[in-house]
Amino acid sequence: MKRTHLPLNALRVFDAAARHLSFTRAADELAVTPAAVGQQIRALEDVLGVVLFRRTPKGLELTDEASAGLEALRSGFLHFEDAVRAMQAGQSSHVYTIAAPREFFSAWLAPRLAEFRKANPEVRFSLVSDEDADFTEANLDLAVRWAEGPGDLEGTALGETGRVTVGEGCWIAWPGDTEPEGDDCESPPLSVGDAGQALAAAAAGMGRARVPVLLAQSWLESGRLQHLGEHAESRHGYWLVAPTPQWxxxxVKALVAFLAG
Structure with a gap:
């Protein structure tokens, strides 16, 4: 059903004038002039087709039509205030919903979230494995994406960009490097689903792979890799992103500062 357009500003002015029964005191409350209050009231009367106030020797009085709608109007404003508080509550919530590639979460993100939670024990995390999940549908606060930049979102790069070669032998293909070149193999003998699987395969001696520097460094620091090979520049990197309202x-600012610091 199509909603009727509501003159909310004029209704707010009417509420103030009805409480004070004075355009002057209503103007003081709203930080406008009495003339502006009178203009809003007249415009509202034109829209509604009723008279809202009458002047008497004792001052302003509400008409029966104005009194009939006043209680419902004030109840509506209270509901608006409740709605605003509910929307603002998300800013103080201690639950973070984050989308990130699985390999990135296990190798880099998980230990850092654990450190963040040590300093903020009230924090809770909800992880989504689909890095391209829709922010609205998945109710995301943040997402980590392997991309050339933040795109239409707000974002910051996490760590060093580029890729590095790990392992030896024929190239291992994965979605971030689907057609490796530069060896004698006619085609990659192994194709895997993500950079983490490519790293695991290379570390197990099943070939070599070009993988994100950030992941390979994490594996090197944990002893899962013995050394890193040639570094290749790449426009891609891991980006922490979110729409502007979430950002x-x-x-969100607190977690972004921690992860990107």
């Missing part, structure tokens, strides 16, 4: 939330 500006206090809780």
């Amino acid at each position: 500006r939330q206090k809780k």
Whole structure:
């Protein structure tokens, strides 16, 4: 059903004038002039087709039509205030919903979230494995994406960009490097689903792979790799992203600062 357009500003002025029974005191409350209050009231009367106030020797009085709708109007404003508080509550929530590639979560993100939670024990995390999940549908706060930049979202790069070669032998293909070149193999003998699987395969001696530097460094530091090979520049990197409203939330700013610091 199509909603009727509501003159909310004029209704707010009417509420103030009805409480004070004075355009002057209503103007003081709303930080406008009495003339502006009178203009809003007249415009509202034109829209509604009723008279809202009458002037008497004792001052302003509400008409029966105005009194009939006043209680419902004030109840509606209270509901608006409740709605605003509910929307703002997300900024103080301690639950983070984050989408990230599985290999990135296990190798890099998980230990850092654990450190963040040590300093903020009230924090809870909900992880989504689909890095391309829709922010609205998945109710995401943040996402980590292997991309050339943040695109239409707000974002910051995490760590060093580029890729590095690990392992020896024929190339291992994965979605971030689907057609490796530069060896004698006619085609990659092994194709895997993500960079983490490519790293595991290379570490197991099943070939070599070009994988994100950030992941390979994490594996090297944990002893799962013995050395890193040639570094290759790449426009791709791991980006921490979110739409502007989420990016500006206090809780999101705190986690972004920690992860990108």
